[in-house]
Amino acid sequence: MHKPNIGIAPEGWPFIGLTALASEVCAFADFEIPAVIFLAACAFSLYFFRDPERVVPREPGLAVSPADGRVLHIVERRDPADGENRLCVGIFMNVFNVHVNRAPVAGVVEEIRYRPGKFLNASLDKASVDNERCVCKLRDTDGIFWTIVQIAGLVARRIVCRAEAGDTLGRGERFGMIRFGSRVDLYLPRGYAPAVKPGERVVAGQTVIARRN
8 A cells, every 4th residue: 555655645746746836937927926826726735735643542442533524423324335224423524624534443454445426515414325435344453344435525526545455554544535625434333332423523543433332
């Protein structure tokens, strides 16, 4: 699996480089307004693709948030990986959140499944079944299966999943990102209870999102 750079997500460098170059070219040509616009776009790209380090809890029997953002809901839904009904914790990421996604638990990636779809507002319930998404099935060290679903949103048009089937991930390890506003759904296995509530702000790799009963 490709390992990302620390500080800036690798997917951000083309945006940063192009906007910085465009700003420099416009400035050299004395096009002041375009130069300022591209410079602002470069600054936003640096901010959006930031990838800060996180303090990952080490206590056994817990799972951390796979995404930064706000908990939209905690509802029982059909798990897209195996068809069973499980509690789903939905996390909405706006454009100002860190968009790097992290593994909720340590384990082995069993399956990665990409599903094309629409680009509805990611905060809508139907986005979980209608929108473009990537389903990651993860088997933890106890042999329990977790499902993480990266969902593209109204503005997001690019899901990045760096993990591949057979990869081993640590708890809180980076495995992908979604560009420009999106959502991540985490399906909890039996025996785990949510440790957050709807409306709460969570931090990827750091906020405890579920605990073993």
